[in-house]
Amino acid sequence: MSMPTVEMTGLGKRYRRTFALRDVSLRAGVGVTGLLGPNGAGKTTLLRIAATVLTPDLGAAYLFGLSPHSDDTRRHIRRQLGYLPQDVGIHRFFTAFEFVDYVAILKEMAHTRKRHQEVRRVLGLVGLADLAGRRVHTLSGGARRRLALAQALLGDPALLILDEPTAGLDPEQRLLFRELLSRLGEDRTVLLSSHHSDDLAALCGHIVVLREGRTVFAGPPAELTATARGRVWTSGTRDPGAMLAWRTGEGAYRNVGDPPPGVDFVAPQLEDAYLLLVRSP
Template sequence: MSVVVEGLTKTYGRRHALDGLSFTAGTGVTGLLGPNGAGKTTLIRLLATVLAPDRGTMRLLGRDPATERQAIRRRLGYVPQEPGYHRGFTVFEFVDYVAILKEMADRRTRHDEVRRVIDEVGLADVSGRRIRALSGGMRRRIGIAQALLGDPELVLLDEPTAGLDSEQRLRFRDLIARAGEGRTVILSTHQIEDVAALCAKVVVLKDGGSVFEGTPKELRGLAEGRTWVGGRKEGPLCRHTGEGVFRTLGDPPPGARPAEPTVEDGYLLLLHEAAPAATR
């Protein structure tokens, strides 16, 4: 496994951002799901070696970040939730700047690599434009480009599709799917449809712990036989649909009309019923 996390704990004052979290991730795309405050961004920053845990252990690409952080960073690509671009730079200048920070010293070789990743994310035609003149979707693609410099073995993406429209998210799904070929990608997101479309594995966080680790199909299966529609609102996990009926999650009453569950149904049911201490 490229990522092995055991008993990870991180606190801020009295608040536990992570509380005894354990999970593994291998080649392909692993999705991190969870409500606000579940610990997703803290976990991504720990995996990126930006933070150190208070307790617990991590093995990243077979190495211990406590003693081999620089070696891990040389094989790591990271897109934070707020990348903080130098908006006066052109696309090429910014990605080249990151390449220098990644210790790519030979100018010709470095520029070839910069052009490669810019082309890979479909920005070759705007590589000379300043970042401040680009759309939000293009700026997100710059983040992916700099993360792919040097062909890293582990790529960490924190909410890369936040704020994008449906068409832009489809383009990003294609980018992320290609990034996950032959390497490990960990994707933190609120977009359940991105996880369903992209991820071979999903980890659901709640209150700093893991309450589920499995495939999207297995997550959807948690709502199998417990998704139904009716003519009135029943229970807390009930929503009115555009077809004029109520879709409800939970144990169905006699005579209820069953509905095909989705990954979102399994996720919502899990969060409603999972005890925070289940995996601590």
């Protein structure tokens, strides 16, 4: 990797007695990097540090080779990044257009005509061009999530930080998002968190799995999936060695866990590997 857009080393962050991050390191360059982990694993904390919203207690974060310590470098970094927080507060009585235009003003886009053009561009990217005049409180949850993404795309930033961008979207919207994110990841750095392991498997060149603030895996998705080889098998009844098992539509049990000898293994999925990682003692 040439100079990474995001370089974090030995990050630690503590809230009173909770260690949200312990010694986490991450490098991300052009392409899509995904964060996976159960609720409370530290994903949002890590993304907030990357977005320069939060300062770590330990370790260092560099964005575009700069440390966000001074007002100057922070401003320089923020001009090149778009951030979609996990929970975006959008004033209900704004229209979709007004909301994105408001964020664009905060992003120092002073020229009205050019700004409005840019607002229309990002609304088009997320498929909301036709709903630009609708008030936010009349939009569906999925449309609101896409609206929140639109503001992160303003100014075509070189770094996109997206906290659960596909949460609350229906399958069709998720696939459209997938297409958009993969396109965006072609020539910029996208760092995102998701609970949808299939989205991450499809999009990411690099996945980091967090558990209780620690990195338990970092590498390409195929490598993560491979860690579950020999741990997924089928049988006629639920296997006692299974951590998880269910009866499939075809009537056989699909087991994940510690197999007894002589079973029929099946190819693992990324979510099998994820489950084994976060559930192992």
